[in-house]
Amino acid sequence: MKTFTKLAMAGALSLGLAAPVFAEGIYTPNLSYRTGPFAATGIPLMNGQADYMAMLNARDGGIGGVPIDFDECETGYSTEKGVECYERTKAQAVVTQPWSTGITLQVLPKTNTDNIPILAPGYGFSPMANGKVFQWAFNPPASYWDAASMIMQYIAGGDMGSLSGKKIVLLHLDHPFGKEPIPVLEAMAAEYGFELVPIPVGLKEMQNQSAQWLQIRRERPDNVVMWGWGAMNAGAITEAVKTKYPMDQFIGVWWAGHDEDLKQVGADGKGYKSISWSMPQPDAPVMADIKTHVVDAGLSQQEDLNSVFYQRGLVISMILAEGIKAAQDNFGKGEINAEELRWGLENLDISAERLEELGMTGMVPPFKTSCSDHTGHSGGWMLEWDGEKFVQASDLLMADAAFIAPLEEEKSAEYAEANAPWPMNEACE
The missing domain is CATH 3.40.50.2300 (Response regulator)
Structure with a gap:
């Protein structure tokens, strides 16, 4: 019973x-x-x-x-x-x-x-x-591949050709969850000509990511995309603020859009974004x-x-x-x-x-x-931290089904x- x-x-x-x-x-x-x-x-x-x-x-x-x-x-x-x-x-x-x-x-x-x-x-x-x-x-x-597609379309401003020559860091949990977007992002990098730089965060490094953010400073990426979860997100956001990384170039998956993580940095987190299938x-x-x-x-x-x-x-x-x-x-x-x-x-x-x-x-x-x-x-919206709360920052974004479907198959x-x-x-x- x-x-x-x-x-x-x-x-x-x-x-x-x-x-x-x-x-x-x-x-x-x-x-x-x-x-x-x-x-x-x-x-x-x-x-x-x-x-x-x-x-x-x-x-x-x-x-x-x-x-x-x-x-x-x-x-x-x-x-x-x-x-x-x-x-x-x-x-x-x-x-x-x-x-x-x-x-x-x-x-x-x-x-x-x-x-x-x-x-x-x-x-x-x-x-x-x-x-x-x-x-x-x-x-x-x-799906996570939908999320990756929507994020990259947002970064590209709707013109995927504009990604050519850009450098995108994928800051991801070194766990099956964090590795999920890699196949679709690698395929997109090959198709659209941007450089993908995966930077893993181990489970024991979630709250101390100084080594990862030192690498990000050296790489000088156009954007950081975060596939984070739990304590990793708060650690990354804190390090981004500390290293003065431009928050408007920092975008997380939907599990990296937690109010409490951003409240820890308050106004300093303004501009940080997260894709979201819920509002x-x-x-x-x-x-x-x-x-x-x-x-x-x-x-x-x-x-x-x-x-x-x-x-x-x-x-x-x-x-x-x-x-x-x-x-x-x-x-x-x-x-x-x-x-x-x-x-x-x-x-x-x-x-x-x-x-x-x-x-x-x-x-x-x-x-x-x-x-x-x-x-x-379903598609999703981009949420943006305004210094106090998350607000809607885009119209509904849709994943590129024609790109993703063959990869799913x-x-x-x-x-x-x-x-x-x-x-x-x-x-x-």
């Missing part, structure tokens, strides 16, 4: 039901990381995810009338602990949410035999976009419901409801909830299983109209998934061959 979280219990109590109802509910565990070197980013993300499901339980009785048991299994962002959590939760779960590219890569082959979908919104292995190859893996609404919307109707049903009820651990990462957590749980709803509607029942959720995640239609119904207009760009496209490639085929025999979805056109 699994242990029910306070969130799940609160959902039951709000319905006047006893806790055992969750044996018949929908179990959606989250492989959280509220501890360890990445906790500063993990906590608001996990709070956002938990609060959205708590709101659905309290306001709607769950999804389709079925309560959601949103349990957490703490990994500390450790791949080994993440695999242990996966094994511990998979029997009753309809989904696994790994919360690490390293964990995702470890459980990816297991999902083919366990028949459980991976949901990794905006992270994981970018070729998972190819649903024909990765039947059980989903990384909506945008805080303090006045969105869903935020009023979160406050009424979760915060005011004493069920939330979050203080700043308007932070980028907290509201991104809300969007992530919305994506899961919409997958559950799609599966319920298609199969005509509330108690769905993992295979039915796989269908739901493969048929997401997060339209502008649906976002309005959810009270989440502007919090994520509209997107759709299909059996062949498990990402949706190539790398997913390589993965399948290296892990043969690998089951394909031959029915997917």
Whole structure:
């Protein structure tokens, strides 16, 4: 018997039901990381995810009338602990949410035999976009390769030819996550004639990057692109300020756009940017419901409801909830299983109209998934630190699908061959 979280219990109590109802509910565990070197980013993300499901339980009785048991299994962002959590939760779960590219890569082959979908919104292995190859893996609404494409288009001002002769430093965590953009950036460098200089940051160097920033000073790059996470981001931003690197030439991936990291340098961080597939919307109707049903009820651990990462957590749980709803509607029942959720995640239609119904207009760009496209490639916005907070700094940017799609095809085929025999979805056109 699994242990029910306070969130799940609160959902039951709000319905006047006893806790055992969750044996018949929908179990959606989250492989959280509220501890360890990445906790500063993990906590608001996990709070956002938990609060959205708590709101659905309290306001709607769950999804389709079925309560959601949103349990957490703490990994500390450790791949080994993440695999242990996966094994511990998979029997009753309809989904696994790994919360690490390293964990995702470890459980990816297991999902083919366990028949459980991976949901990794905006992270994981970018070729998972190819649903024909990765039947059980989903990384909506945008992949890391989408992020790299959008960042480079922003730097180029829309004219990729203008990148010729430029020098771009990729300051990245020396971890599977940090290495994700390298294949697409190398391909872009070859195509558009810029020099790519990867500079890794080891896990033990995250808070002391003096050697890396000394190299950046020597390289004198036109831009620094940061694939950072947790303590690495704060360390890099602090070093950039200390070495007087132009902050308007410094752009991070969406996990390097955390409010608290920039608050440490305040006005000195003005001009720093981060690509983002989510956008805080303090006045969105869903935020009023979160406050009424979760915060005011004493069920939330979050203080700043308007932070980028907290509201991104809300969007992530919305994506899961919409997958559950799609599966319920298609199969005509509330108690769905993992295979039915796989269908739901493969048929997401997060339209502008649906976002309005959810009270989440502007919090994520509209997107759709299909059996062949498990990402949706939503696009994103550039956020800029104005000295006090992140503000929108661009219109919606879209990744270059014509450039990325062949690379997705190539790398997913390589993965399948290296892990043969690998089951394909031959029915997917």
